[in-house]
Every structure is written in C-alpha cells, then in structure tokens.
Amino acid sequence: MAAGVLENLISQRRLRRARLLSGLIIFTFLTMHMMNHMFGLISVEMADYARRWFLPLWRNPAGTVLLYGAFLTHITLVLGSLYMRRSMAMPWTEAAQIILGLLVPILLIDHIVSTRLASTLFYLRDNYEIVVHSLWTKAPFNGAKQALALLVIWLHGCLGIHFWLRYRPWYTxxxxxxxxxxxxMPTLSLLGFMQMGRTMSTPVYLMSGFPGGYYDPSALPAQASQQLHEIRLALHGTFATLVIFVFAARGVRWLRERAHLITIRFPEGQAISVPRGYTVLEASRMASRPHYAVCGGKGRCSTCRVQIIEGSENLSPPDSQEERTLSRIKAGPGVRLACQLRPNGPVTLTPLLVAKSEVDEAPDSYEAIPGREREIAVLFCDIRNFTTLTETRLPFDIVFLLNRYFSVVGHAVEQAGGRMDKFIGDGAMALFGLSGNAELACRQALDASRRIIAGIEALNEQLANELPDPLRIAMGIHTGPAVVGTLGYGNARTLTAIGDTVNVASRLETVAKDLDTKLVLSEPVARLAGLDLSSVPSQDIAIRGRTESLKVFVFEKGVRKALEGLVIDPSAS
Known part of the structure; x- marks a missing residue:
C-alpha cells in the first residue's frame, strides 16, 4: 500500500506538472527581467528606476526560495526525465528543447554568480550601471554570452509553452x-541593453561613484574575485558531473537490461527486441519504425494506440492517465496506448493508426493536426436545379458562373467569421466556431446565410440578361460536436470536420431542396443563437442513422427579416 501511495505521489503526470510549474515560474521572472531591459531604450536611469519595482518581488526571502527553488527543481526534473527515457530517439523539436535546456545552466551560472551572489556576499551594487559597464565595456565577450543566454532561455521557454498549449482551440x-x-520581447530587451552600453561607453557619461576615474565601482577586491571564481568553477563542475552521471547511469542500466530482453512483434513479421521497461513507442523509435504520437508520448492523445493480439498476460494494467484517455475514446478490449505500455514479456500487437514513412509521404505534405472534438456550427449551401440551369451553356460559362457563386458564398462566410471548408460541384460547406463558443458559432452561421441570400439576389440582378432563370439556393445549418482535424494527402490536405453534426447539416440542405425553400436550420441552432422563431414554420424530420426525429425551422420566405434581430458581437454571449 505504501508503495502504491509513493508511486501515485511521484507519478509521471505529477512530475510533468511540477516541471511545467517550475518552468512557468522561471519564464515569468525572465519576462519581467526582459521588460526591465526594455526601459534601457529610454535611459540607464529609467531602467534602474524600473528595477526598484522589479527586484522586491524576487529578492525577498519568499521570492528567492520560489525562484531558485523552481530553478533547481526544473533542472533536477529535466535530468531525471533524461535518465528515465529508455531511448534517445525523438523528434527534432523535442531534441532541440532538451539541448537548449541543458545549455541554460552553463550560460546562466556566470551571470548569477556575478550579480546575485556578488551582491549578497560582498555587497556589490548590481544595478544597471555596474552590470552593463562590466558586460559592455570591461568584458564584451561575457556580454555576448549573456545575450546568447537570454535568447536560449527564452527560446527554451517558448518551445515548452508552445508544446503545452499547441492543441488547445483558443491558442490556435x-x-x-x-x-x-x-x-x-527578446529583440526589444537586447536593444535596450545595447542602448545602455552605447550610452555608457561615450566619454561624456560619468558613472555614479566613479568621479575622476580613481576607482571602478564594478571591481571587487582580489580575494572576493577569487572566491567568486571558485564558486563559479564549483557550480559548473557540479552541473557537468550531474549530466555525466545521468548518461553514465543510463549506460549502466542499458548493460544490465541487455540480459532481460523482451520481443515486441508486429503482424507483418517485424520483431523488435528491447530491454524490459521500454514502452512500445520507444521500441518503435529505436527500430526507426514509423509510429504516430502527436502529443509526444505523454498519454494526452490516442494516436499511438495499439491492439494487443497475443501476450496480454505480460502487460500491467493501465495507469490513471492511460485509463482516462482510453475511456475518452471508448476503446475496445485489448486497446492500449503505446507510449504508456511497458510489456513485461513477449507481446504481439498492431498499431491502429498506421503511420507512413517519410519516403511514402508527398514532398510537400506536412504532419496532420490531430483531431479535436469541438462544438461547431456547419452550413451547407447548394444551387437548386443547377444541372438544368447549365445543360445548354458552354463549359467556360459554367466555370464563370460557379466562380461568381463561390465568391459570394466565400465572401459571406469570411465576413461572418467562419471558415470555408470545401466546394463540391455546385455545393459548399462552411464551418463556424473553430475558435469560439457554440452560441457565437450559430449566430455567425446564420449571419453568413443572411449574407449569402443577399449576395445571390445581387448576383441575379447583375446576370439577369445572362440567366434564363435566377439562381436559387438551398441551405442547411446544424450545430453540435464534431471532430476537427487535418485530413487528406500531400497538397490536398486541409482542415475539415467530420461526424454526425456534419452529416445532419448536409441532410438539412437536402431537406431545403426537397421543400423548395432557401433555409432549413435545426432547433439547437435557433436556441443557441437566441432567436425567437415562433412565427416560422417548424416540423420534425427523420434523420437517417438517428432513432429520434429532429425539430427544424423551415424558412419559406422572409429569411433576412427573420434574422434582423441577430446579434453577432461575441461579448453578447
């Protein structure tokens, strides 16, 4: 029982959260520090004045413990995660983040010792005058190194935050x-540092406490400088020892594990032998076998999932993180996440999402954006009797007419805040709510329908002499959950939506055609949009594949008048 409690306390999920939290604390400090540098674009005095508001937050006992505790925690967890990794095979973006993270202490130790420790131990004034004078005038190489450190830490932090938030709809x-x-941020920060350095290097600038050039206020006694040098060497040596120890421990573990290999087999005959304790995803990467893992192997997605064929008795039960993900996708028996599955013995399995190797991909293809379920509104639009309308027209005339029609639809959708998904023949599909809530999505879809009707009426007036009959459209709008992601191949990949909501919207457009009306929308759309449609005819229709009927509103005429009270302002929701 005690082992179970300990395992829960130090679970991989908790460790990742601790690493994220400590990283955010460091990133907050860096952001404030860089903002302080920006005041150097005004003057050195202004930067020092802003520093008086910045430092008290971090140089009190609580702030000191929080900042340096986060720094030590982050380094410890990063080194621990390096040891825990069974394989160093990883995407280049993940490798770049790790390398940048290992460079941070190397570049930052000198700056910490020269400012915070020198100030605490030997009462050195580490204001902007002293620090910029030291880095710009006395030791420009150190100044260049600290500028590099700022860029490395900022890039490392930005990558970490991007990987954390990249699949959240609002972040997109x-x-x-x-x-x-x-x-x-780094551009203005470094420009502020350069401006202060240039100002202080001019002959007319007189440093405070440096009258007549008799002494340098940035200089320390020889004994103090020697002590700081020894501290610097000790910190660099400690960090280097820790890194060497981690990789040496990995080597020792690898030698010991070679005596306990297990075999992971795939249906096509490939077998991978790895030490016990490796995940299936790590085994695939070691063997250079393509295997989807959109979240990077953290158990947050299900793209790496596999179906167990043989050897289920050699598998441990899923942990809480894996169980949540499998429950979310309603996984069947024998389905596991490759990034969390660590077989204790031989196992045969097959990936459920087959990844293509790089040579199989089209040259201009890109990695798919993973599917995310979102509450959206979908609009389908089609021209009624289009075949009859164009059967006596030349192909060039048909293309011209379709392009004018598509222009009206596309412009209306974009103005309403939606996204054109695709054009199929004389039909069009548009999505709303990819970056908002369901209420706003429904109002945007209705606004788009209103704009489309107005645009088609104007187009009919312009082409009155060219068309035997005016263009008549049929539209269907529905709202609900749909899976939004990138689908297709090569240059034909695009962001689209699939699911029951899309199918129902398409069915409503067909109903509008059958009823010879302009617009049919479902009751959920009207309700979420806040429309009073008590005067609009409604009926219950059967939807293929659904056991229950769906209430819809049928706009026989006066569509724009019925939608006059529509509010599109997002704040109204």
Whole structure:
C-alpha cells in the first residue's frame, strides 16, 4: 500500500506538472527581467528606476526560495526525465528543447554568480550601471554570452509553452499575436541593453561613484574575485558531473537490461527486441519504425494506440492517465496506448493508426493536426436545379458562373467569421466556431446565410440578361460536436470536420431542396443563437442513422427579416 501511495505521489503526470510549474515560474521572472531591459531604450536611469519595482518581488526571502527553488527543481526534473527515457530517439523539436535546456545552466551560472551572489556576499551594487559597464565595456565577450543566454532561455521557454498549449482551440486563435510577442520581447530587451552600453561607453557619461576615474565601482577586491571564481568553477563542475552521471547511469542500466530482453512483434513479421521497461513507442523509435504520437508520448492523445493480439498476460494494467484517455475514446478490449505500455514479456500487437514513412509521404505534405472534438456550427449551401440551369451553356460559362457563386458564398462566410471548408460541384460547406463558443458559432452561421441570400439576389440582378432563370439556393445549418482535424494527402490536405453534426447539416440542405425553400436550420441552432422563431414554420424530420426525429425551422420566405434581430458581437454571449 505504501508503495502504491509513493508511486501515485511521484507519478509521471505529477512530475510533468511540477516541471511545467517550475518552468512557468522561471519564464515569468525572465519576462519581467526582459521588460526591465526594455526601459534601457529610454535611459540607464529609467531602467534602474524600473528595477526598484522589479527586484522586491524576487529578492525577498519568499521570492528567492520560489525562484531558485523552481530553478533547481526544473533542472533536477529535466535530468531525471533524461535518465528515465529508455531511448534517445525523438523528434527534432523535442531534441532541440532538451539541448537548449541543458545549455541554460552553463550560460546562466556566470551571470548569477556575478550579480546575485556578488551582491549578497560582498555587497556589490548590481544595478544597471555596474552590470552593463562590466558586460559592455570591461568584458564584451561575457556580454555576448549573456545575450546568447537570454535568447536560449527564452527560446527554451517558448518551445515548452508552445508544446503545452499547441492543441488547445483558443491558442490556435491567438497564435499570431503570441508569435509577435515572442519575437518582440527578446529583440526589444537586447536593444535596450545595447542602448545602455552605447550610452555608457561615450566619454561624456560619468558613472555614479566613479568621479575622476580613481576607482571602478564594478571591481571587487582580489580575494572576493577569487572566491567568486571558485564558486563559479564549483557550480559548473557540479552541473557537468550531474549530466555525466545521468548518461553514465543510463549506460549502466542499458548493460544490465541487455540480459532481460523482451520481443515486441508486429503482424507483418517485424520483431523488435528491447530491454524490459521500454514502452512500445520507444521500441518503435529505436527500430526507426514509423509510429504516430502527436502529443509526444505523454498519454494526452490516442494516436499511438495499439491492439494487443497475443501476450496480454505480460502487460500491467493501465495507469490513471492511460485509463482516462482510453475511456475518452471508448476503446475496445485489448486497446492500449503505446507510449504508456511497458510489456513485461513477449507481446504481439498492431498499431491502429498506421503511420507512413517519410519516403511514402508527398514532398510537400506536412504532419496532420490531430483531431479535436469541438462544438461547431456547419452550413451547407447548394444551387437548386443547377444541372438544368447549365445543360445548354458552354463549359467556360459554367466555370464563370460557379466562380461568381463561390465568391459570394466565400465572401459571406469570411465576413461572418467562419471558415470555408470545401466546394463540391455546385455545393459548399462552411464551418463556424473553430475558435469560439457554440452560441457565437450559430449566430455567425446564420449571419453568413443572411449574407449569402443577399449576395445571390445581387448576383441575379447583375446576370439577369445572362440567366434564363435566377439562381436559387438551398441551405442547411446544424450545430453540435464534431471532430476537427487535418485530413487528406500531400497538397490536398486541409482542415475539415467530420461526424454526425456534419452529416445532419448536409441532410438539412437536402431537406431545403426537397421543400423548395432557401433555409432549413435545426432547433439547437435557433436556441443557441437566441432567436425567437415562433412565427416560422417548424416540423420534425427523420434523420437517417438517428432513432429520434429532429425539430427544424423551415424558412419559406422572409429569411433576412427573420434574422434582423441577430446579434453577432461575441461579448453578447
């Protein structure tokens, strides 16, 4: 029982959360520190004035424990995760983050010793005058190294946050702004440092406490400098020893585990022999076997899942993280996550999502965005009797007409805040709510339908002399959960949605055609949009594949008038 409690306390999930939290604390400190540097674009005095507001947050006992405790915790957990990894085969982005993380202490130790420790032990004034003078005038090589350290730490932190948030819908919506801030922050910070250095290097600048050039306020007694040098060497040596120890321990573990190999077999005949304790995903990577793992092997997605064929008796039961993911996808018997599955003996299995090797991919293809279930609204639009309308027209005329029609639909959807999914023949499909809530999605879809109707009426007026009969459209709108992700192959890949919600919306567009009306929308759309449609005819229709009928509203005429009270402002929700 005690072992179980201990295992729960130090589970991989808790360790990842601790690493994330400690990293966020360090990232917060770095962000504030860089903002302080930016004031150097105004003046050295302004940077020092801002520093008086910045330092008290971190140089009190609680702030000191929080910051340096987070720093030591983060380093310890990173080294621990390096030891726990059974294989060093990994995507290049993950490898870059690890390498940058290992560079951070190497680049940062000198700065910590020269500022915080020198200030604490020998009462050195580590204000901007002293620090910039030391790094820009006395030792420019150290200044370049600290500029590199700032970039490395910032990039390492940005990568970590990006990997943490990249599959959250709201993060996708703010990504352009996030990227802009991520580029501007280090740029303005380093420009502030350079501006202060240039200012202080001019002959007219007189450092406070440096009258007449008799002494350098940034200099320390020889004994103090020697002690700081020894501390510096000790910290570098300690970190280097820890890194060497981790990799040496990995080597010893590998030699011991070679005596206890297990075999993982795949249906096509491939067999991979790995030491006991390796996950199936690690085994696949060691053998250079393509294996999907969108979340990076953290058990947050199910793209690496496998079906156990033989050897289930050699498997431990799933832990809480794996159990939650498997329950979420309603996995059948024998389905496990390859990133969490550590066989104790031989096992035969098959991946359920077959990954293609790089040589099988099209040259311009890119990794698929994983499917995420979201509450969206879907609009289908089609031209009624299009075949009859175009059977006597030349192909060039048909293309011209379709492009004008597609322009109206696409422009209306974009203006309403939606995304055009695809055009199929004379039909179109649009998605709403990819970066918002369901209420806003429904209002946007209805607004798009209103704009499409107005645009088609204007198009009919423009082409009155060209068309034997005016264009008439049929639209269907439904809302609900759908799986949104990147589907396709090569250059034909695109972000789309699949699921029952999409099928129902398509069915409603067909109903609109059958009823010879412009728009049919489901009751959930009207309810979420906040529309009062008591005067609009409604009926219950049967949907193929559904046991219950669906209430829909049929707009025979006056669609735009019925939607006049529609509010699109997101704050209204």
């Amino acid at each position: 919506a703010i990504w352009p702004g996030v990227l802009t801030v991520a580029i501007l």
